[in-house]
Amino acid sequence: MSMTRHDQSAIxxxxxxxxxxxxxxxxxxxxxxxxxxxxxxxVLDEIDRLLAQCGSSKSKVLQCHIWxxxxxxxxxxxxxxTEWVDKKNLPARACVEAKLADPKALVEIMVIAGK
Amino acid sequence: MSMTRHDQSAIxxxxxxxxxxxxxxxxxxxxxxxxxxxxxxxVLDEIDRLLAQCGSSKSKVLQCHIWxxxxxxxxxxxxxxTEWVDKKNLPARACVEAKLADPKALVEIMVIAGK
Amino acid sequence: MSMTRHDQSAIxxxxxxxxxxxxxxxxxxxxxxxxxxxxxxxVLDEIDRLLAQCGSSKSKVLQCHIWxxxxxxxxxxxxxxTEWVDKKNLPARACVEAKLADPKALVEIMVIAGK
Numbered sequence: 001m002s003m004t005r006h007d008q009s010a011i012x013x014x015x016x017x018x019x020x021x022x023x024x025x026x027x028x029x030x031x032x033x034x035x036x037x038x039x040x041x042x043v044l045d046e047i048d049r050l051l052a053q054c055g056s057s058k059s060k061v062l063q064c065h066i067w068x069x070x071x072x073x074x075x076x077x078x079x080x081x082t083e084w085v086d087k088k089n090l091p092a093r094a095c096v097e098a099k100l101a102d103p104k105a106l107v108e109i110m111v112i113a114g115k
Numbered sequence: 116m117s118m119t120r121h122d123q124s125a126i127x128x129x130x131x132x133x134x135x136x137x138x139x140x141x142x143x144x145x146x147x148x149x150x151x152x153x154x155x156x157x158v159l160d161e162i163d164r165l166l167a168q169c170g171s172s173k174s175k176v177l178q179c180h181i182w183x184x185x186x187x188x189x190x191x192x193x194x195x196x197t198e199w200v201d202k203k204n205l206p207a208r209a210c211v212e213a214k215l216a217d218p219k220a221l222v223e224i225m226v227i228a229g230k
Numbered sequence: 231m232s233m234t235r236h237d238q239s240a241i242x243x244x245x246x247x248x249x250x251x252x253x254x255x256x257x258x259x260x261x262x263x264x265x266x267x268x269x270x271x272x273v274l275d276e277i278d279r280l281l282a283q284c285g286s287s288k289s290k291v292l293q294c295h296i297w298x299x300x301x302x303x304x305x306x307x308x309x310x311x312t313e314w315v316d317k318k319n320l321p322a323r324a325c326v327e328a329k330l331a332d333p334k335a336l337v338e339i340m341v342i343a344g345k
Contacts (some may be wrong), residue, residue, distance in 0.1 A: 001344055001345060003292070003344055005319060005320060008320045009320070010312065010317075011311060011315065011323075012320050012321060013320045013321060015322060016293065016322050018294045019344075022250075023293035023322045023342065024293075024322055026292075026323065026324025067324075067326050074343060099301045099327035100322055101326075108326070110322075112293070
């Protein structure tokens with residue numbers, strides 16, 4: 001089955017296509033000085049960019065893992081999420097608290113999408 | 116590739132079918148006053164219901180993420196899990212500790228299943 | 231769609247094949263007295279073994295969840311990871327901190343791979 005890998009760094013690909021399924025890396029914001037809403041916006045923008053590169057889009061997201069470093073940040077994260085999602089095509093998701101690699105990162109999202 | 120979304124709320128779908136794969140949301144119990152065994156039972160009942168709605172079943176679960184808010188609750192959660200699973204068709208799974216959205220939730224399970 | 235389950239224990243399968251996708255369990259080291267680099271090596275060796283059993287390989291890994299019990303162990307874990315991965319075929323991945331089932335386990339990795 002065909003696999004296409006995008007934006008490879010030293011340790012990971014930002015996106016991998018496998019047949020009709022797209023697997024993204026866990027995405028954090030580039031500007032980690034922003035608050036959780038600003039970081040969530042950057043994460044979702046990058047997810048849009050990566051999905052487009054794979055021939056997918058936010059309307060085709062299947063399942064998401066969302067990590068917030070403080071579970072109380074789920075509420076402001078969700079405000080940005082709600083503005084972003086395609087309300088007719090909502091993904092399955094889970095959101096739990098976890099400490100992330102960069103201590104300034106407040107939210108990380110990892111996506112599985114269809115094409 | 117066809118996608119069918121089930122039980123959409125404001126922010127997520129409880130289940131998404133994509134070709135022959137089914138992605139569920141992270142499920143928590145409805146009655147969060149129950150202990151971890153009671154909550155696990157409710158979670159697995161809801162997973163049964165959602166899988167049936169998607170033409171799948173517990174015998175076709177591929178991979179599960181299980182979060183418990185206290186890793187010591189893995190043992191009572193596993194007792195209920197063991198009664199539930201199809202022992203001839205066990206899923207791959209991981210179980211780690213994480214704080215969940217509702218402070219009274221003790222366990223959350225997110226499933227990928229086949230059809 | 232065909233499903234093949236490997237190395238079933240009382241509660242889980244170590245690997246499940248579904249059509250052209252392979253789902254592994256969350257893998258921890260067998261010798262939990264090793265340090266994080268030693269444990270990571272054991273985890274990746276076991277992932278190699280399971281993927282081979284499923285007709286896949288590290289060059290076909292699509293997405294990984296990595297949990298470390300202390301996020302500062304991400305650096306030594308990554309050293310072993312970097313030696314292991316196929317640099318031309320890197321998976322998407324996320325690495326977050328979480329407490330694991332066995333208090334001596336320092337790292338756990340769960341894989342989705344293609345064939």
